[in-house]
Amino acid sequence: MTHARASAFVPGHVTVFFSPLFHEDADRAGSTGAGITLADGVSVTVEIAPEVRIELNGERVEVEPVERTLGELSVTASVSAETPLPVGAGFGVSGAMALGTALAGNQVSAETRSENELVAIAHRAEVQAGTGLGDVVAQARGGLPIRLSPGAPGHGQLDGIPAPVSLEYLSFGELDTPEVLASDTESINTAGEEALQRLRERPTVATLFDAGYRFARESGLLTPRVEEVVAEVRATGGTATMAMLGETVIARGTGLTEAGYDPSACLSHPTGARICSGADSDRIG
Amino acid sequence: MTHARASAFVPGHVTVFFSPLFHEDADRAGSTGAGITLADGVSVTVEIAPEVRIELNGERVEVEPVERTLGELSVTASVSAETPLPVGAGFGVSGAMALGTALAGNQVSAETRSENELVAIAHRAEVQAGTGLGDVVAQARGGLPIRLSPGAPGHGQLDGIPAPVSLEYLSFGELDTPEVLASDTESINTAGEEALQRLRERPTVATLFDAGYRFARESGLLTPRVEEVVAEVRATGGTATMAMLGETVIARGTGLTEAGYDPSACLSHPTGARICSGADSDRIG
Numbered sequence: 001m002t003h004a005r006a007s008a009f010v011p012g013h014v015t016v017f018f019s020p021l022f023h024e025d026a027d028r029a030g031s032t033g034a035g036i037t038l039a040d041g042v043s044v045t046v047e048i049a050p051e052v053r054i055e056l057n058g059e060r061v062e063v064e065p066v067e068r069t070l071g072e073l074s075v076t077a078s079v080s081a082e083t084p085l086p087v088g089a090g091f092g093v094s095g096a097m098a099l100g101t102a103l104a105g106n107q108v109s110a111e112t113r114s115e116n117e118l119v120a121i122a123h124r125a126e127v128q129a130g131t132g133l134g135d136v137v138a139q140a141r142g143g144l145p146i147r148l149s150p151g152a153p154g155h156g157q158l159d160g161i162p163a164p165v166s167l168e169y170l171s172f173g174e175l176d177t178p179e180v181l182a183s184d185t186e187s188i189n190t191a192g193e194e195a196l197q198r199l200r201e202r203p204t205v206a207t208l209f210d211a212g213y214r215f216a217r218e219s220g221l222l223t224p225r226v227e228e229v230v231a232e233v234r235a236t237g238g239t240a241t242m243a244m245l246g247e248t249v250i251a252r253g254t255g256l257t258e259a260g261y262d263p264s265a266c267l268s269h270p271t272g273a274r275i276c277s278g279a280d281s282d283r284i285g
Numbered sequence: 286m287t288h289a290r291a292s293a294f295v296p297g298h299v300t301v302f303f304s305p306l307f308h309e310d311a312d313r314a315g316s317t318g319a320g321i322t323l324a325d326g327v328s329v330t331v332e333i334a335p336e337v338r339i340e341l342n343g344e345r346v347e348v349e350p351v352e353r354t355l356g357e358l359s360v361t362a363s364v365s366a367e368t369p370l371p372v373g374a375g376f377g378v379s380g381a382m383a384l385g386t387a388l389a390g391n392q393v394s395a396e397t398r399s400e401n402e403l404v405a406i407a408h409r410a411e412v413q414a415g416t417g418l419g420d421v422v423a424q425a426r427g428g429l430p431i432r433l434s435p436g437a438p439g440h441g442q443l444d445g446i447p448a449p450v451s452l453e454y455l456s457f458g459e460l461d462t463p464e465v466l467a468s469d470t471e472s473i474n475t476a477g478e479e480a481l482q483r484l485r486e487r488p489t490v491a492t493l494f495d496a497g498y499r500f501a502r503e504s505g506l507l508t509p510r511v512e513e514v515v516a517e518v519r520a521t522g523g524t525a526t527m528a529m530l531g532e533t534v535i536a537r538g539t540g541l542t543e544a545g546y547d548p549s550a551c552l553s554h555p556t557g558a559r560i561c562s563g564a565d566s567d568r569i570g
Contacts, residue, residue: 106447114488115428115445142556143400153444160400162391164560203399271427271556275449
């Protein structure tokens with residue numbers, strides 16, 4: 001059933017609020033919180049090769065979660081990823097690359113794993129690399145994921161807001177995820193837990209943005225540039241908040257355009273990551 | 286945030302093997318087992334109306350799980366469903382209608398519920414109507430769902446086989462699901478548990494069909510007509526089994542065509558049910 005080459009698509013993901021949970025067992029580590037998966041995502045192709053080689057939009061890169069994922073799969077391959085999303089700006093690109101590598105990598109592997117096992121491999125790879133805590137499980141689920149409890153499948157519990165949403169986004173660049181996740185997280189935890197409680201009481205897109213922006217302020221993660229843009233969107237009657245963790249503003253509908261910016265636009269993704277290789281590709285498996 | 290009209294798409298679902306679990310709490314009732322969600326599915330439109338009215342492919346029908354779902358949502362509406370799938374033949378049409386009604390009905394309701402709550406409403410409606418035990422949670426998930434433990438979200442646990450599959454199917458008509466589910470289920474349970482254990486050890490499409498056909502024989506559910514067709518598919522080197530619960534043969538790839546039949550063809554659906562109403566449709570919600 002093995003192939004030399006396989007591919008997968010993983011939606012982007014912006015976290016709107018979160019509470020990190022660190023745990024020495026990477027399956028149990030993760031975060032609670034909520035976010036939005038994006039129709040813009042990452043297409044990942046994995047091809048058996050003499051040595052590990054990773055490319056993102058045609059340029060050679062080092063991505064520790066991808067290397068770790070290949071290692072857990074015992075696959076030596078070239079991984080080629082394409083995305084229209086900004087990198088390092090809170091869109092879950094590293095999580096998407098890890099998850100896409102797991103799903104496509106399983107297709108080129110002699111081993112057979114279940115989907116939960118593959119999601120867990122990518123989740124652990126992100127946690128161990130320090131690049132993310134909740135993107136992978138959200139991207140495997142799709143929609144507007146609510147992370148009720150942290151961790152890989154079998155540990156974490158997910159729900160969702162049952163409403164599609166159109167977004168605009170504007171990114172001023174990177175925030176250092178490992179640095180933020182390694183900092184004092186008490187104010188983040190408190191603000192994240194309050195936001196989650198509010199969203200569970202009323203699971204709508206309006207609550208998500210409202211609770212998210214309160215989280216951004218109370219957690220101390222809000223940057224002056226993001227604050228200024230969100231204020232301008234609000235002044236024109238729009239709704240916006242900050243994508244965690246990037247110096248990135250996300251707005252509902254055309255909120256950024258109406259405030260005079262020239263943003264990218266994107267729909268939420270209705271569903272989760274998927275394998276794109278031909279149907280019945282493991283015919284003899 | 287309410288609308289007069291909303292719609293959802295729910296993939297079809299064939300169960301390949303199962304073990305029923307009856308429980309007085311409908312959230313905990315359900316089944317373990319495995320199956321395949323289908324790119325052919327059911328499109329459901331819910332529109333606020335003076336009285337409940339349900340149509341399937343343009344004809345007025347009575348579908349108890351849909352009525353129960355509307356009742357739990359406190360929505361009075363007309364529900365219009367369209368599907369290319371055979372009805373009552375093991376393709377999960379009643380579950381799809383219930384889940385589609387829940388997802389679209391929430392959009393026309395003044396209440397706000399999470400996705401898990403909506404899946405649970407549809408699951409309970411199927412269980413209480415006696416029309417199904419595991420289709421709804423599988424259809425909410427998509428792919429090739431493995432039902433590790435029974436019940437609605439928060440109770441049941443799911444996994445999946447990470448491989449797309451192309452199928453052909455041939456249906457000779459209905460089996461009475463409530464009658465079969467009300468019959469002595471000990472042989473079904475035993476065969477279903479063995480099949481699940483085999484699939485968990487090796488979660489591939491090949492194991493799914495192989496374990497499924499052994500289940501069909503050992504559970505006593507295999508009918509002579511299905512047995513004859515499966516034998517012919519196997520004689521030409523193909524793979525086939527029975528869809529539970531219908532007098533329906535499903536074959537991998539072009540197995541039925543190669544055995545001389547004129548079947549319908551379908552791909553597995555990569556992901557789960559989705560709301561089709563316009564993005565940001567609850568802008569003011």
